[in-house]
Amino acid sequence: xxxxxxxxxxxxxxxxxxxxxxxxxxxxxRESLGxxxxxxxxAQGACGTCTVLVDGRPEAACLVAVETVADGSVRxxxxxxxxxxxxxxxxxxxxxxxxxxxxxxxxxxxxxxALLDRNPDPSEDDxxxxxxxxxxxxxxxxxxxIAIMEAARRRREQAVPR
Amino acid sequence: MAKLRGRGHASVNYPTGMNLGGDPSxxxxxxxxxxxxxxxxxxxxxxxxxxxxxxxxxxxxLGLPIGNVLVDTADTDTGPHCMGTFASxxxxxxxxxxxxxxxxxxxxxxxVAAEELEVxxxxxxxxxxxxxxxKGAQDRRIHVxxxxxxxxxxxxxxxxxxxxxxxxxxxxxxxxxxMDPDSCQAHACTVAVVEVDxxxxxxxxxxLFNTYEVGRALNPAMATQQVEGGAWMGVSHALFxxxxxxxPVRDHGPRDFAGYLMPGPADLPIQHSxxxxxxxxxxxxxxxxxxxxxxxxxxxxxxxxxxxxxxxxLTSMPFTPERVLRGLDALRMEEPC
Numbered sequence: 001x002x003x004x005x006x007x008x009x010x011x012x013x014x015x016x017x018x019x020x021x022x023x024x025x026x027x028x029x030r031e032s033l034g035x036x037x038x039x040x041x042x043a044q045g046a047c048g049t050c051t052v053l054v055d056g057r058p059e060a061a062c063l064v065a066v067e068t069v070a071d072g073s074v075r076x077x078x079x080x081x082x083x084x085x086x087x088x089x090x091x092x093x094x095x096x097x098x099x100x101x102x103x104x105x106x107x108x109x110x111x112x113x114a115l116l117d118r119n120p121d122p123s124e125d126d127x128x129x130x131x132x133x134x135x136x137x138x139x140x141x142x143x144x145x146i147a148i149m150e151a152a153r154r155r156r157e158q159a160v161p162r
Numbered sequence: 163m164a165k166l167r168g169r170g171h172a173s174v175n176y177p178t179g180m181n182l183g184g185d186p187s188x189x190x191x192x193x194x195x196x197x198x199x200x201x202x203x204x205x206x207x208x209x210x211x212x213x214x215x216x217x218x219x220x221x222x223x224l225g226l227p228i229g230n231v232l233v234d235t236a237d238t239d240t241g242p243h244c245m246g247t248f249a250s251x252x253x254x255x256x257x258x259x260x261x262x263x264x265x266x267x268x269x270x271x272x273x274v275a276a277e278e279l280e281v282x283x284x285x286x287x288x289x290x291x292x293x294x295x296x297k298g299a300q301d302r303r304i305h306v307x308x309x310x311x312x313x314x315x316x317x318x319x320x321x322x323x324x325x326x327x328x329x330x331x332x333x334x335x336x337x338x339x340x341m342d343p344d345s346c347q348a349h350a351c352t353v354a355v356v357e358v359d360x361x362x363x364x365x366x367x368x369x370l371f372n373t374y375e376v377g378r379a380l381n382p383a384m385a386t387q388q389v390e391g392g393a394w395m396g397v398s399h400a401l402f403x404x405x406x407x408x409x410p411v412r413d414h415g416p417r418d419f420a421g422y423l424m425p426g427p428a429d430l431p432i433q434h435s436x437x438x439x440x441x442x443x444x445x446x447x448x449x450x451x452x453x454x455x456x457x458x459x460x461x462x463x464x465x466x467x468x469x470x471x472x473x474x475x476l477t478s479m480p481f482t483p484e485r486v487l488r489g490l491d492a493l494r495m496e497e498p499c
Contacts, residue, residue, distance in 0.1 A: 041419075042418060042419040042420075044418060044419070044420060046418065046419035046420045047419050097383050097387060100209050100210075100211075100387060100391060101208065101209020101210075102209065103209075128427045128428050128430075129428075131427050132426050132427055132428060135419065135424065135426075137395075137424075138209060138387075138391045139387060139390075139391050139394075140390045140391045140393065140394030140430065140433070141394070141426070141427035141430055142390065142430055142433065143387065144427070145427060145430075
């Protein structure tokens with residue numbers, strides 16, 4: 001099979017690039033589109049640091065063959081920031097000190113985005129379940145759980161008209 | 163069959179740095195034309211936060227905002243020498259070197275300010291917001307940006323400094339064995355509360371109480387996270403992680419993240435952490451190293467808590483359900499019928 005042109009909507013913008021057969025979504029994001037927030041950790045779907053949203057669902061981009069999501073919509077950490085402003089999840093991660101070495105952070109933020117998109121008022125158990133596919137080796141997870149709860153609270157407050 | 167609760171504790175004294183043939187780190191600092199102080203280091207930040215600590219030490223010594231400090235750890239080929247970030251030595255060795263370099267740079271900064279303000283350098287102080295001013299006459303002042311411009315383009319001065327911290331080699335005294343292998347020691351105690359299921363052998367860590375004597379917590383948020391993140395690693399070593407579960411037989415060893423067991427966010431104990439500060443005379447602003455020790459005390463504390471809960475004394479990590487159940491079986495064999 002030859003390489004082919006693949007079209008994706010990435011962070012709201014249509015992007016086209018050439019992909020070899022079987023190329024992973026992660027490789028295409030990082031190498032063809034220069035979007036390097038999603039990290040390559042285990043490359044077998046076990047660590048979660050490559051997580052991006054595909055049509056709103058969190059996916060391990062290292063396991064997704066890019067042609068299987070052609071013409072789909074992909075959201076990466078780069079698309080979370082709008083107009084240079086950090087969103088509630090990102091700023092809560094900073095304020096709650098939910099990052100240490102930072103290698104898991106982009107994946108953690110993306111699963112948090114997916115969680116809050118479908119459940120604006122999650123319980124702590126909901127948060128723990130949402131991040132249970134993402135490995136953090138530094139923080140002991142607690143600051144991350146607190147940050148996501150705080151982000152949910154901030155987002156709910158903004159949604160309520162005063 | 164029951165879930166048995168137990169509590170155990172363990173303490174640790176941990177050395178800061180080492181002295182194998184001498185243990186040095188160096189730092190260089192210079193001001194750019196606009197008054198940013200660049201701290202050049204070869205010390206690597208792999209997430210432990212040495213760049214933050216180095217910036218704090220430089221800003222505190224210079225008397226400038228931390229935003230005026232840029233830490234550059236770019237290249238171990240071209241940067242000033244560092245032995246490396248290991249042995250819980252980074253904050254202590256590098257912090258001291260940065261303080262020494264920043265003190266020299268501060269001296270030059272005040273000399274140039276003295277020329278600009280036409281006063282004696284000894285009469286100057288920094289206000290911590292970026293101004294150098296005459297003591298007792300706050301309107302007689304110059305901002306570090308204007309000062310750096312003047313140094314470069316008017317006075318032909320470099321505002322710079324050199325720093326080194328060397329822990330000298332220490333050979334043992336032959337008669338007594340006495341020696342000084344480290345610079346200072348940090349101390350800690352952990353209390354673990356566990357629950358042991360005597361039917362499945364599963365051990366759950368419910369709570370950890372961590373107390374750390376750290377000399378001086380240069381950054382309390384980072385120090386607390388090191389304590390709690392390290393404790394998580396300790397729990398992981400105690401209950402989950404091994405590369406050779408049936409050592410010395412190498413069967414069933416994990417080969418990747420999918421097979422290598424680690425506690426996830428649902429296995430979290432509640433942690434209570436306390437930092438105690440007894441400044442070390444030779445530490446940067448009194449700080450000691452607490453890098454590695456944070457994973458140590460939780461492991462024996464958990465072993466002791468398991469013993470307290472069910473009487474099983476485990477001496478090999480990890481404390482797997484299989485080992486707990488074998489221990490319980492052995493206890494039952496000892497019991498008279």
